[in-house]
Amino acid sequence: MLNKPGVLILIHGVLSSPASWTNLVEYLQEDIYIKKFFDIELFTYPTPAYRLNPLKRIPNFSDIADRLTTALREDKKYRDKTCIVLVGHSQGGLIIQRFIADAVRNARASDELSRIRGVVLLATPNNGSELFLSARRALGMLIRHPQEKYLRPFNEQIAEVHSLILNRIIYTHRSSSTSHPIRFDVYTGDEDGVVPAHSARGMFPNVGTLPGDHSSIIRPIKSNDTIINALSDACYRAFNTTNPDATILxxxxxxxxxxxxxxxxxxxxxxxxxxxxxxxxxxxxxxxxxxxxxxxxxxxxxxxxxxxxxxxxxxxxxxxxxxxxxxxxxxxxxxxxxxxxxxxxxxxxxxxxxxxxxxxxxxxxxxxxxxxxxxxxxxxxxxxxxxxxxxxxxxxxxxxxxxxxxxxxxxxxxxxxxxxxxxxxxxxxxxxxxxxxxxxxxxxxxxxxxxxxxxxxxxxxxxxxxxxxxxxxxxxxxxxxxxxxxxxxxxx
The missing domain is CATH 3.40.630.30 (Gcn5-related N-acetyltransferase (GNAT))
Incomplete structure (x- = not known):
């Protein structure tokens, strides 16, 4: 079997796990184009509701973004791939953006991002979620969760990341140490009561709506569901794009x-x-x-x-x-x-x-x-x-x-x-x-x-x-x- 040049990496959300992708992976593996050119991998990170072990801490966004950077550079599942598509559900989409923003801030964009050919955000709270804020106020159980604060509306760090992504990634044609063009495809769920449509869309230009609520948006029930076609199209575009140039031409x-x-x-x-x-x-x-x-x-x-x-x-x-x-x-x-x-x-x-x-x-x-x-x-x-x-x-x-x-x-x-x-x-x-x-x-x-x-x-x-x-x-x-x-x- 030929080594596949691409990899589709799925990143779950807060209080979730790789199990949330089970149905989606099953149908993606049947897609002709993905099966031919892409491996499918799950990137996971700890996101428990409580910290039960006092000797352990729950990683924050910076920790998780650094972990993703290291995995893409060192993990044998990823390091030889020339075409990477990152897919984030809910908080997973924010982690992807933090990883990209860190590469730009640290003047590593052309090195760290050269193989990232596409990003898909699914029900990602780009402008925060009122639901998480309400849960924090009512229950107090998330009050010390280091990942929860990034999901609140008007979070300044997320707003800064979002602005950097738009200016240095979305609306640029040139690759440099501090900019690198990557296409983002952004979707909201038509029944999502957790992340409002305006928050999921943010200011991104390529947006769409998928059937389902916050959870079912990534749980297809048949091989030709819209989510499968959307991810197949994203892989096709990613595989048929060129390396960004560092010149005006x-x-x-x-x-x-x-x-x-x-x-x-x-x-x-x-x-x-x-x-x-x-x-x-x-x-x-x-x-x-x-x-x-x-x-x-x-x-x-x-x-x-x-x-x-x-x-x-x-x-x-x-x-x-x-x-x-x-x-x-x-x-x-x-x-x-x-x-x-x-x-x-x-x-x-x-x-x-x-x-x-x-x-x-x-x-x-x-x-x-x-x-x-x-x-x-x-x-x-x-x-x-x-x-x-x-x-x-x-x-x-x-x-x-x-x-x-x-x-x-x-x-x-x-x-x-x-x-x-x-x-x-x-x-x-x-x-x-x-x-x-x-x-x-x-x-x-x-x-x-x-x-x-x-x-x-x-x-x-x-x-x-x-x-x-x-x-x-x-x-x-x-x-x-x-x-x-x-x-x-x-x-x-």
């Missing part, structure tokens, strides 16, 4: 629902590729919305954004099972050859993505300038130089051929390309023949087999015969490839 994944960004990306893609590769903007939108569902293979678009303008885009497919990311297209607003900084950002962010999900190979085609003329040849040479400056190397002894995407079965129209390889870590000197064969098979499936199935409606047998015939000549039994395939710098 930032990178992020394209949201297919953002019409403005989709149209701007289409324009950028069209000005660089679509006009002469006969891939329409309609095709782009179709693949963006349907590729993963149709072929079971994620397709992503990484954007480089300066101010609010998209300066560059990189479209890719990834497969953890095949240990591979394929770059489909990369384009920048200025082809000089590719506006150096956005291009570097996109490629480095993709390598970071590969490393974070445990993928070792990033591969892509580049046109062979020897078969081109004039400006197109110069453009192809510039692209090769730019990619090689970032560590890409050519898989030599391979006569890689790309089918004509306009004419199904047109063997005579194949084009000659270089097949390039970038490693998420140290670039090896060679690749095995079997690895190269797997790469070529994957490329032909991602780009051509799936493309032809949409554009020409070819039958499966026709597709298999056509693509398999090309594969045999390029990397199969007719190619006579050596056992080791060198990765070399092209002197272009």
């Amino acid at each position: 930032r990178t992020e994944f394209l949201d297919p629902k953002n019409r403005k960004d989709v149209e701007e990306t289409e324009t950028l893609l069209g000005s660089n590729f679509l006009s002469y590769q006969n891939v329409s903007s309609e095709d782009f939108r179709y693949w963006l919305n349907n590729y993963e569902h149709t072929f079971g293979l994620p397709m992503r678009v990484l954007l480089a954004r300066q101010d609010e303008t998209i300066a560059g885009m990189l479209m890719f497919h990834e497969s953890m099972a095949d240990n591979m990311i394929v770059i489909d297209y990369i384009a920048c607003r200025s082809e000089a050859e590719f506006q150096h900084i956005p291009f570097q950002k996109l490629v480095r962010q993709l390598r970071s993505r590969a490393s974070s999900v445990g993928i070792s190979s990033v591969v892509f085609e580049l046109q062979n300038p020897s078969y081109l003329k004039g400006s197109e040849a110069a453009r192809a040479r510039a692209r090769i130089r730019r990619f090689q400056s970032l560590g890409a190397r050519c898989i030599v002894n391979l006569r890689y051929q790309a089918p004509n995407m306009d004419e199904f079965g047109s063997i005579a129209e194949e084009s000659s390309y270089f097949l390039m390889h970038v490693s998420a870590g140290a670039q090896p000197e060679t690749l095995s023949r079997s690895r190269v064969q797997k790469i070529v098979q994957f490329l032909y499936t991602v780009w051509y087999r799936n493309w032809f199935s949409r554009r020409f409606g070819a039958s499966q047998n026709e597709l298999d015969e056509y693509v398999d015939n090309i594969y045999r000549r390029v990397a199969g039994i007719d190619a006579d490839l050596p056992d080791k395939m060198p990765l070399e710098y092209l002197d272009i």
Whole structure:
């Protein structure tokens, strides 16, 4: 079994325990996306109603936040995870915020928070709870409980934490020692009599309402309950977000629902590729919305954004099972050859993505300038130089051929390309023949087999015969490839 890159950590509330998550965990383990990419862990801490042992004390918020910091850094369940989603119920949400605020205050934000890709707050008293205040007055039993005071309305420490979270986490795009962008999804229960809706929502921008009271909000009764879908969506967003940037030029994944960004990306893609590769903007939108569902293979678009303008885009497919990311297209607003900084950002962010999900190979085609003329040849040479400056190397002894995407079965129209390889870590000197064969098979499936199935409606047998015939000549039994395939710098 592949090691999962993500972990979903559930943190309970005051006077509660990990048992409060039992139903939720059972259904989360059935979710297809979470099951594939995330482990589920329970973070617990002492929160008794009374201190019965005079030799022990009940930890306060600072203690618990420090305990969470240490666990994320040292516990083997968490320390190797590259995508962490924190979920807090009631007081658990305040503990998460205290942990994040401490990292900011101590100038450790970019270090301690770099793996935190999402936070979900469930019925968290961001502005306090009158119920706890009433219980304290009436019963006196919580009067000395060190955690209770943080649940009172108008608590100054919680208000300070809330303000810091909004200014240094929610409404920032840059990562530094004192700021780091993390998405918060905040939910209130429609029948919650403990934490009012206004308190649960606080001043957070991404808020919603879930069915249930303060306790039942985290106790689903079926696998498609709203709480399950909400947490699955949060994990999806977290796993498909990028590492925050420390500069004004930032990178992020394209949201297919953002019409403005989709149209701007289409324009950028069209000005660089679509006009002469006969891939329409309609095709782009179709693949963006349907590729993963149709072929079971994620397709992503990484954007480089300066101010609010998209300066560059990189479209890719990834497969953890095949240990591979394929770059489909990369384009920048200025082809000089590719506006150096956005291009570097996109490629480095993709390598970071590969490393974070445990993928070792990033591969892509580049046109062979020897078969081109004039400006197109110069453009192809510039692209090769730019990619090689970032560590890409050519898989030599391979006569890689790309089918004509306009004419199904047109063997005579194949084009000659270089097949390039970038490693998420140290670039090896060679690749095995079997690895190269797997790469070529994957490329032909991602780009051509799936493309032809949409554009020409070819039958499966026709597709298999056509693509398999090309594969045999390029990397199969007719190619006579050596056992080791060198990765070399092209002197272009």
